[in-house]
Amino acid sequence: MKKLLTLLLSVLKDIGAFIMKVLKNPKGRTGVILVGIVVLAAVFAPYLTPYELDDYDIANGLAKPSAAHPLGTDKNGIDILTQLLYGARISLIIGITTGLCVTLLGATLGIVSAYFGKVSATVILNVINVLLVIPTTPLMMIMSNLSSSYLMMIAIFTLIGWCGTARMVRAQVLSIMNMNYIRAAELAGGSKNYIMFRHIMPSVSHLLIMNCALSCAGFMIAEAGLSFIGLGDPSVMSWGKILVAAQDSAFTSGLWAWVLAPGAAIFITVFGFMQIGYALEEILNPKMKRKKDTRTKGLAPEEAAAAVFAEIGDVSEAEADALKQKFITEGQRI
Amino acid sequence: MKGYYLKKVLSSLFVLFIIITLNFFLPRMIFSDPAQPYFAGVPEDAVALREQIREANGFNDPLIVQYLDYLGRIATLDFGESHYYKESVWKVMFSRIPWSMVLTVSSMVFSLIFGIIFGAVAGKKRDRAADKTLLALSGVTTAIPSFWLALVSVMLFAFTYKIFPYRGAMTAGYTLSFNGTVFLIVFACVIALAIALKLITKKTLFIFAGIPVSLAAGIFAAVPLADIADVAYHAALPVMIAVFSGVISYALLVRNSMIAVTNEDYILTARAKGLPPSVVLYKHTFRNALLPLITNVGMSMAGLMGGSVLTEKIFSWPGMGQLLLDACNNGDYLLSQAILLLFAVITVVCNFITDLVYHKFDPRIKEV
Numbered sequence: 001m002k003k004l005l006t007l008l009l010s011v012l013k014d015i016g017a018f019i020m021k022v023l024k025n026p027k028g029r030t031g032v033i034l035v036g037i038v039v040l041a042a043v044f045a046p047y048l049t050p051y052e053l054d055d056y057d058i059a060n061g062l063a064k065p066s067a068a069h070p071l072g073t074d075k076n077g078i079d080i081l082t083q084l085l086y087g088a089r090i091s092l093i094i095g096i097t098t099g100l101c102v103t104l105l106g107a108t109l110g111i112v113s114a115y116f117g118k119v120s121a122t123v124i125l126n127v128i129n130v131l132l133v134i135p136t137t138p139l140m141m142i143m144s145n146l147s148s149s150y151l152m153m154i155a156i157f158t159l160i161g162w163c164g165t166a167r168m169v170r171a172q173v174l175s176i177m178n179m180n181y182i183r184a185a186e187l188a189g190g191s192k193n194y195i196m197f198r199h200i201m202p203s204v205s206h207l208l209i210m211n212c213a214l215s216c217a218g219f220m221i222a223e224a225g226l227s228f229i230g231l232g233d234p235s236v237m238s239w240g241k242i243l244v245a246a247q248d249s250a251f252t253s254g255l256w257a258w259v260l261a262p263g264a265a266i267f268i269t270v271f272g273f274m275q276i277g278y279a280l281e282e283i284l285n286p287k288m289k290r291k292k293d294t295r296t297k298g299l300a301p302e303e304a305a306a307a308v309f310a311e312i313g314d315v316s317e318a319e320a321d322a323l324k325q326k327f328i329t330e331g332q333r334i
Numbered sequence: 335m336k337g338y339y340l341k342k343v344l345s346s347l348f349v350l351f352i353i354i355t356l357n358f359f360l361p362r363m364i365f366s367d368p369a370q371p372y373f374a375g376v377p378e379d380a381v382a383l384r385e386q387i388r389e390a391n392g393f394n395d396p397l398i399v400q401y402l403d404y405l406g407r408i409a410t411l412d413f414g415e416s417h418y419y420k421e422s423v424w425k426v427m428f429s430r431i432p433w434s435m436v437l438t439v440s441s442m443v444f445s446l447i448f449g450i451i452f453g454a455v456a457g458k459k460r461d462r463a464a465d466k467t468l469l470a471l472s473g474v475t476t477a478i479p480s481f482w483l484a485l486v487s488v489m490l491f492a493f494t495y496k497i498f499p500y501r502g503a504m505t506a507g508y509t510l511s512f513n514g515t516v517f518l519i520v521f522a523c524v525i526a527l528a529i530a531l532k533l534i535t536k537k538t539l540f541i542f543a544g545i546p547v548s549l550a551a552g553i554f555a556a557v558p559l560a561d562i563a564d565v566a567y568h569a570a571l572p573v574m575i576a577v578f579s580g581v582i583s584y585a586l587l588v589r590n591s592m593i594a595v596t597n598e599d600y601i602l603t604a605r606a607k608g609l610p611p612s613v614v615l616y617k618h619t620f621r622n623a624l625l626p627l628i629t630n631v632g633m634s635m636a637g638l639m640g641g642s643v644l645t646e647k648i649f650s651w652p653g654m655g656q657l658l659l660d661a662c663n664n665g666d667y668l669l670s671q672a673i674l675l676l677f678a679v680i681t682v683v684c685n686f687i688t689d690l691v692y693h694k695f696d697p698r699i700k701e702v
Contacts, residue, residue, distance in 0.1 A: 126345070133349045133685060135636070135677035137643060139356070141662045142670050145364045221479045228481055229647055229659055243485060247648065251493045251500075259489055263482035271477040 021283050028279030034272030038265070042088035051079040053086055053237055062253050071257045075249050080242065080258050084265055087239045090232075091269065094154055094223045099216030101158040106165025107208050113166065114173035115196055128163040136160050141231060150233040153226065157219050165211055172204045206284030213277030217270040224266050239266055342689065346682040353678040358404050361667040362397075369393045371417040371665055413672040418664045423672045426657065433503055434641030434653030436565060441573045442634060445580025450627070452581060453588025454620055460593060472586045475579045481644035484575045488648060491571060498571040501650040505568075510561050517556035524548035572649045576642070587630055592623040625696050632688025636681040 022028035041048060057077030065072045071080035113124035143156050176182060177200075185195050226232055227240030239262040250258040362368045369388045376383055388394055392403055407414070413423040456468040492500030504510060528544025531537075554562065595601065596619055604614045643655035650656070654673065661670040 126348075129345055130349050130352050133346070133678070133681050134353060135640065135674065135681055137640075138658055138670070138674045138677055141643070141658060142360055142364075142667075142674060145662060145665075146360075217477070224479050225481055225644055229643055230663065243482065247485060251489050254494065256489070259485055263478065263486065266482065267474075267478050271473070274473070274477060 018283075022276070022279055025279040025282060027275045027282070031272045031275030031277075031279060034268050035276065038088055038269045038272065039092060041085050042092050045082075045085035045089065048085055049079065049082045051082045053078065053082060055079065055082075062249060062255065064255065065257045071261050072255050074245055074258070080261065083237050083242050084239070084261055086237045087242060087262070088265065088269070090150060090236045090238045091220050091223060091266070094150060094157075095216045095220035095269070095273070098154050098157040098161070098219040099212050101154065102161045102215050102219075103165055103208050103212040105158060106162040106211075107169050107204070109162065110166035110169025111173055111196060111200065111204070114170045114177065115192065115200065124166065128167060131160060131163040134160075140226070141229075144226065144231040148231075148233055148235075150236060153223065153232070157222065161215065161219070165208075165215070168207060168211065169204050172207055173200055176200060176203050206281070209284060210277050210281040213273050213280060217273035217277070220266065220270055220273070224262075342686060346686065349682060350675075350678060353675055354405065354408055355401075357671040357675060358401055361671070364667070365665065368667075371667065408675070413675075414668045416661075416666055416669040418661070418666040418669070423669050426669060427654070427672060427676065430652060430654050430657045431639050433651065434646070434655065435638055436503070436569055437572055437576065437645065437651060437653065438638040438641055440569065441576035441580055442631075442638065444573065444577045445584055446627075446631070448577070448581045449584025450588055450624070453585035454592065454623075456585060457589035457592030457596075457623065458615065465589065468582065468585055468589060471582050475582050480575065480579050481648060483578070484572065484645060484648045487571060487575055499568050500571075503568050503651055504561075504564050508561070508564060510565070511558060513556040517552040520555040521548050521552035524551045568649075572645050572651065576645065584627070584630070587626060588623055591626045592619055595619050595622045598622075625692075628692050628695060629688055632684055632691065635688075636677070636684040639680055640677050 023032060055078060057073070060073055060077040061075050063069055063073040063077070069079050069081065071084065073079055074083070109124050113121045140156055140160065144152065146152060182195060182199055185199055190198070223232070223238065224240040224243075227238045228243055230244065232238050232240055242262045243259070246255070246258045246262070249255075365371075369384075369391060372387050372391055373384055376387065392400055395403070415421065416423050416426050419426045452464070452468065456462070456465040459465070488500050491497045499505070525544055525548045528540045528548065532540040532544075601614060601618055604618045605611075609618075639654060641651075641653040641655040643659055645651065646653045646655040647659060658670060658673050660666070661673065
């Protein structure tokens with residue numbers, strides 16, 4: 001019992017120390033603060049606004065920003081700020097869940113393809129090749145007709161988005177596998193599973209954590225885009241949907257706050273996640289610290305990662321470029 | 335080398351097969367009754383008539399027969415008739431592709447020109463003002479959804495200050511007149527000139543340049559200047575927005591690859607043998623730094639005909655993106671299937687060409 005408690009304490013201490021490291025990093029600090037604000041707003045949405053999403057007040061429709069409605073109201077008199085706060089929920093849920101799912105699925109399949117025999121490698125690589133060529137936007141649009149629930153959107157994003165992560169992880173694992181310490185572990189009689197969890201996982205974890213934060217950001221933009229073209233969940237409020245309504249009525253009546261606020265919200269959240277991702281990369285990736293590393297010197301983090309993959313073989317230069325494209329701009333490509 | 339391309343062709347065919355299969359099964363999963371779109375205008379209670387339609391279109395056959403039948407129709411390039419437009423799917427698609435290309439091609443050309451210049455200036459020396467501006471801007475453009483930028487600029491330039499029109503590709507009531515014969519004549523003449531130049535000078539460049547130049551010349555000859563001006567006026571805003579983010583992404587690519595190339599040994603050699611810095615910069619660094627751009631451009635080529643769904647929706651532009659969106663919303667699945675397949679074919683072909691070109695320009699690349 002006592003042993004367990006000390007173990008728990010040490011784990012908590014490690015986590016605490018890690019969080020402190022993130023907070024000490026200027027980028028990490030900015031990111032945590034920005035994302036923190038959005039998360040708090042989403043969680044406490046019902047307490048932050050006196051209105052509900054179905055508070056119709058048609059007489060008071062299309063109102064200019066005022067003390068009662070800081071961002072004005074829409075055509076039906078529903079408070080825009082309320083919509084914005086509730087919209088943060090779906091944006092965060094979809095962004096974070098998809099980011100996690102994509103990273104987990106990609107990491108598992110990436111490691112399996114690199115470390116567990118030729119058959120699995122062939123199968124997975126072929127699936128990846130197919131997914132990289134399939135035009136994702138039309139496929140996503142057609143598939144979102146299957147079900148309008150936002151869970152479907154998460155599923156589609158995950159199904160289509162994992163291949164970038166998997167290739168990245170595979171490349172990293174392949175380069176590590178030839179290192180002497182892995183050879184030594186194999187010679188010492190370590191089983192495949194042991195080596196994978198004990199030696200390989202830790203060495204790709206920094207990539208995964210960074211990738212997760214960056215994909216969260218990318219998928220939030222993608223979600224906003226999809227709900228803007230009307231493929232989102234009709235039963236929940238999202239930032240993209242606010243903008244659709246704004247395009248219909250805010251333009252002619254000059255309600256700037258209605259258009260600017262959702263964009264600012266998306267920017268703050270996505271920028272926050274990106275900063276966290278870059279901070280994690282700086283903290284966790286020992287290669288970034290060695291300023292002498294000419295491959296990564298002076299490049300933006302995601303480019304640096306791709307440059308490293310290009311060098312460690314398996315991924316050819318042309319593919320590394322494709323990878324770079326897939327990396328974060330996923331959402332911008334709709 | 336041959337084995338590599340054979341493998342590539344086979345895997346491309348496999349991709350197309352997957353897409354076709356998806357195309358067949360997705361509508362059957364989405365609609366409880368895949369024959370539904372065929373019933374347009376048929377009353378709910380006309381059961382016998384509905385059954386007849388179902389029978390006539392083969393919906394009563396076993397699934398495998400339907401699937402083989404579908405494969406057969408794809409093999410003969412028969413995509414059927416759109417339910418919504420009551421026209422052949424081919425005709426509907428080809429009436430939209432040029433409109434998408436007006437936006438995509440012009441934004442790509444401008445983005446490339448300005449992107450390469452900006453990237454070269456920024457990559458020349460790290461941490462200068464141009465470099466810092468580029469990095470800051472790229473942070474902003476990745477974090478801001480481009481469709482929101484489009485919305486804001488529409489509100490600003492089309493509503494608050496009425497400088498640009500806010501919707502459509504032409505002024506309402508106008509139709510574009512297009513003289514097919516003139517187009518063909520001019521196109522053929524310029525292409526012939528390009529081929530002749532190639533044969534005389536033995537430079538492949540003329541073929542590469544000849545195709546876009548002859549297309550452009552043909553279009554300018556076949557469409558009256560007033561119509562071109564009208565379309566350009568309508569396209570200005572969407573193109574500017576696309577160029578804004580395009581310039582930054584191309585510039586970032588060029589800048590990063592310039593920095594990567596600067597660290598190469600052959601640049602050191604060039605400097606060591608006493609070449610003037612400007613020669614090293616433009617002859618060695620810059621030229622090699624443009625290589626990754628080939629892949630990038632090749633990949634975006636695939637998107638040229640596809641257009642951008644979001645931009646086209648915001649500007650009510652009558653292009654492919656809008657068409658696909660409408661097809662999805664109307665349940666017009668014969669149309670959306672065909673669009674998906676067309677995009678896949680274009681992507682596969684473009685990837686293949688990109689690969690070929692890359693190998694030609696960069697012999698160092700290994701054949702995986």
